Amino acid sequence: GxxxxxxxxxxxxxxxxxxxxxxxxxxxxxxxxxxxxxxxxxxxxxxxxxxxxxxxxxxxxxxxxxxxxxxxxxxxxxxxxxxxxxxxxxxxxxxxxxxxxxxxxxxxxxxxxxxxxxxxxxxxxxxxxxxxxxxxxxxLPDAAQGADHVRAIFYRMGFDDQEIAALVGAHALGRCHSTRSGYEGPWNASPTAFTNFFYTELLQNTWVPKKWSGPFQFVDKPTGEFMMLPADLAFRTDPVFRRHAERYAADQDAFFADFAKAFxxxxxxxxxxxxxxxxxxxxxxx
Ligand code: DDH
CATH class of the missing domain: 1.10.520.10 (Peroxidase; domain 1)
Known part of the structure; x- marks a missing residue:
């Protein structure tokens, strides 16, 4: 009705x-x-x-x-x-x-x-x-793809590279569920706190392919407890995305301000x- x-x-x-x-x-x-x-x-x-x-x-x-x-x-x-x-x-x-x-x-x-x-x-x-x-x-973005795909998806919404890099910082929150997306695990140790840890983990950890029968994803080398999607790694490997990620890793206030606007x-x-x-x-x- x-x-x-x-x-x-x-x-x-x-x-x-x-x-x-x-x-x-x-x-x-x-x-x-x-x-x-x-x-x-x-x-x-x-x-x-x-x-x-x-x-x-x-x-x-x-x-x-x-x-x-x-x-x-x-x-x-x-x-x-x-x-x-x-x-x-x-x-x-x-x-x-x-x-x-x-x-x-x-x-x-x-x-x-x-x-x-x-x-x-x-x-x-x-x-x-x-x-x-x-x-x-x-x-919506396909997590198995890289920077070109991510840009195409977000440019279609009307966002620029800085806004895209700020928005993906939401991956400080929550986790991947093998029963939902197929991927598994949280991005950091405090998935119920909104922080700039997406960027700090992304840039400071060594990310290696997870050894499992599920979809291709990364885990942190020291503990294997935290994860990154292939599309997340674009914010480390693409030079323009990385410049923004480095700024947000170094300056939580800048991340909060830019995230609030873009979200x-x-x-x-x-x-x-x-x-x-x-x-x-x-x-x-x-
Ligand atoms: Fe995301 N995201 N997201 N994401 N996302 C997943 C979980 C969460 C991608 C893929 C996935 C944004 C960008 C991208 C959140 C917020 C935002 C999962 C795991 C996948 C896969 C789902 C599951 O298994 O439950 C990809 C790819 C991109 C991209 O290419 C940029 C953005 C922009 C946001 C935002 O909010 C602004 C949040 C929060 C979660 C955790 C959900 C949960 O249940 O926990």
Whole structure:
């Protein structure tokens, strides 16, 4: 049936400070992964938004086509049903929030509550798309590929090399799951803290091919506990990406500032906001 958030004005009935707090209350769960839904909420927000194509102006978080089949079943989205199911009670509690606003706000909460920067966020996405508007299965990056592919994917969204290098720092959070992507392991020892460790680990460790029957990936030579995707290594080997990675490894504040800007922009790709939609800068809870 029609969603209560299918009109342009529905968001006006929602108290987003309360939604923020309620999402934050859903993060912690000792029995899930490393103890937090934050990383998978960030990934949901990114995959809901990163389908945007500047050329055709299709995709993006507006309309939240990620919840529909076939997009929900795209290989890149494996495991994200867990995040959507965790958030669904809030859609019942706040029927006037759109799915696009809920999923993107969950990404903001994930970043901020795990210690990351304040991410400017606006409401106004509308539940006005159908499954016919699902994006094709080639819009998100393929982890098996390198710098050329990564650039092609993110240039299509309208990002430049600096923004791409900043965005991938989200791989400080969470882990790969052999049951989802096929890859396995966390990128560092604190996967529930938002840090610049993606860059420090990437540049300071020695990365060697993992010896296993799964997809080709890297593990750190000393311990074998941490991982890098083939696409992650592009930020070490490509000279332009590496210049940014070195800056972010050396300067956490620079990373936080650039990540906050690029992530906020990512979540807004293809969305036309009402002129009076407020820009929120939520305060992290304690
Ligand atoms: Fe990512 N990512 N990502 N990623 N990502 C995975 C997990 C997480 C790629 C592939 C994978 C971004 C960029 C890229 C997060 C955020 C972001 C996994 C493992 C793969 C594979 C999924 C699983 O098995 O559960 C590739 C390739 C790229 C690229 O080429 C640039 C960006 C831009 C973001 C972002 O948020 C801005 C997060 C968080 C996770 C951890 C999820 C979890 O459940 O934990």
């Amino acid at each position: 029609a969603s209560a958030a299918s009109t342009e004005d529905s968001w006006r009935k929602v108290n987003f400070h309360n939604v923020y707090k309620d999402i934050a209350a859903l993060l912690e769960d000792e029995s899930y992964d490393d103890g937090s839904y934050g990383p998978v909420f960030v990934r949901l927000a990114w995959h809901a938004s990163g389908t945007y194509d500047v050329g055709s102006k299709t995709g993006g978080s507006n309309g939240a086509t990620i919840r529909f089949s076939p997009e929900a079943d795209h290989g890149a989205n494996a495991g994200l049903g867990v995040a959507r199911a965790r958030l669904e009670p809030l859609k019942k509690k706040y029927p006037h929030i759109s799915y696009g606003d809920l999923y993107t706000l969950a990404g903001v909460v994930g970043v901020q509550e795990l210690g990351g920067p304040t991410v400017r966020w606006r409401p106004g996405r509308v539940d006005n798309k159908t499954k016919e508007q699902c994006t094709p299965d080639d819009r 906020s922009r990512l979540l807004e790709l293809g969305v036309s906001f009402p002129a009076d939609a407020p820009v929120y800068e939520f305060k992290a809870l304690d």
